[in-house]
Amino acid sequence: MAAQPAGSTIPRTADVVIVGAGAAGAVLAARLAAAGAGTVLLVEAGPDYRSADTPAAVRGTDVSRALAVRALRWPGLRARLTGDQPLRPYVCGRGAGGSSAINGQLAVRGPAADFRAWVDAGLPDWGWPEVLPAFAGLERDPDFGDRPGHGSSGPVTISRAAADRRGPLSAAFAAAAKAAGHPEHPDLNAAGSTGLSPTAWHRRDGTRVSSNDSHLEPARHEPRLHVAGDHTVSRVLFSAGRVRGVELITGSGRELVSAPAVVLCAGAVHSPAILMRSGVGPPEQLGALGIEVVAGLPGVGAVLSDHPAILLELRLTDAAAARARETESGCFLVRLRSGPQAGPADDIQLLPLDRTVGPAAAGLLVSLMRPVSVGSLRLGGADPAADPVLDLGLLTERADLDRLAAAVRHAADLLAGPALRGTIASAPALPDGDLGRWLRENCRPQYHPSGTCRMGPPDDPATVVDQEGRVLGVDGLWVADASVLPLPCGAPPYLTTVMLAERLAAAVRRRLGQGR
Known part of the structure; x- marks a missing residue:
């Protein structure tokens, strides 16, 4: 460097x-x-x-x-994710x-519902009408920059993978989501884009x-x-x-x-x-x-919050694995509501990963985007060299556990559908016993x-x-x-x-x- x-x-x-x-x-x-x-x-x-x-x-x-x-x-930062897991490294740039x-x-923009909640929390200067101009002003979006509420001349370039660059798992997962009835939206940063959309990244010409x-x-x-x-x-x-x-x-x-x-x-x-x-x-x-x-x-x-997630690990077929090495990963995103209509909107995010690290080498990341569980942070000592002590408290609240469990079951059903045949060698099997305990033992943070x-x-x-x-x-x-x-x-x-x-x-x- x-x-x-x-x-x-x-x-x-x-x-x-x-x-x-x-x-x-x-x-x-x-x-x-x-x-x-x-x-x-x-x-x-x-x-x-x-x-x-x-x-x-x-x-x-x-x-x-x-x-x-x-x-x-x-290098030394670690966190306790749940009461069922030991301390683990925590990634922080x-x-x-x-x-x-x-x-x-x-x-991905924070949705309008976030900022309505900010106003309800006593922050009237941070409503959606107030923050939307700033969201639009920071964008340089060649696909949608000329649309209302978007920007084409800001400092952050927004891009999406071209159709011929989408990884095989991404493409097959998108087909499965459409077959399951998830509505399609070309722009996930547009209003009302619950459902399936091409992933938007802060990239320019294929680079971060x-x-x-x-x-x-x-x-x-x-x-x-x-x-x-x-x-x-x-x-x-x-x-x-x-x-x-x-x-x-x-x-x-x-x-x-x-x-x-x-x-x-x-x-x-x-x-x-x-x-x-x-x-x-x-x-x-x-x-x-x-x-x-x-x-x-x-x-x-x-009050320390992070997004809990489960990676459903997958093994691609040989042909799909070869294609995945030459294309982009994570090219589609599904956002959905985990519970009844009265529950939080878009509280679940599904992201197919055509490439991951480990023996499975692919997966579907299932994330809870509106958790209510919170943890805490305290000093490890007065010395600045001492790393802070993080206890994330993921899935402490039963509501979070239930919502993530429902999302994981839905994700497993999508992976077991006909659209994924020929792309994944086998669908992931969820535990027969206590799914809640399995989630607490295997959930990971999004480092958010x-x-x-x-x-x-x-x-x-x-x-x-x-x-x-x-x-x-x-x-x-x-x-x-x-x-x-x-x-x-x-x-x-x-x-x-x-x-x-x-x-x-x-x-x-x-x-x-x-x-x-």
Whole structure:
């Protein structure tokens, strides 16, 4: 991997420090630098690199190769998924682009129902009419960009696999879904697209478009933007409840950067960890670690959500396996309602994977996109080198277990249909006994953490930030990433995180212009 770009010398003072160069931080850095917000320092714990120097394994469309680049992951991070599983490695991006550099690349908007729920949760500025322009503005969609509610000139390229590039499992699964009565929609980001749609990705010309490519690279020419890779923010520094800078850990020791404004974009795992190390969080936890309390916010780390999923492993026929190696994987998506009409809409997602890792080498990923079970995050210690402790609490609530069980049964029925003959050698067999226990033992996260610094009304004890991302109880500090989501995103969260960052960048810019 190329060395950190020239021009990344760390200034001793800055007008605003942004922590994390991932899906949100790249947006904030680009927008604030372009708006003339003064000296902007973007600090990233992992490696920084120019878009042209992106490692080949990350640039391509094979997510298993991207996930194998250990330099772009937090190496020691682990999580307890359920009470029936031991601690397991938890994938979290690290480096320019963050998780957008190694994720599954799905470009799916959070649906309108999400934002109606946000309004019901006391966030009137985040309704669907308010967020739709930002979703449209970030898109560069050559297929639907000229349609109402879409965009054709934004920074994030949206693409779909051409018909002749769709993998054999994808094609056969789509036929099975149609035969089962799932309605077809060419654009899964259009209103009312429940059913079968071609998968949309954040890719351009067959290569990944991370936030490093879409937002940070075009902004690197800004003279007052400084990007510092391989620097960890140990804590935010305060004086009388107001931000005065950050403490960094570098290869040569600790450094202080003075700044009146700090925006945390380190993600739903590390933004709350930085807050707690800085004295902002649950007082009893901080006191037990000897951390002085600056602002007692019990909601920090208290509500950790992820999307639980089951991979139904498949073995392709020899002919299908040969074809799968030459085509794209995961080219269709089915979204459906797991329960009665009164239940959550589009709470289940089915994604055929023509290529996976392991002896089965293919599979169908069944995901619960609107879970109600939550877990928690706490500090592993006051030392910044200690990884946060994650307990995801997947499938804790019976409703989640029942909905995922119903979805897995439906998925197994689809795979057993005639449309898959000649593509898969055999359909997966579900356990004869306790399906619920099997789900708890075999479910996996989608690595979509959220909710650990929840946005909400100030009278809610779980609230950490207000509608503009400002941390309660202190001045000059924002959080602007997926950790502020008040509810789990009903879709893969990348586009929602970019949209959120675009809107919060405007809010931060306004506040900085007002001197706060």
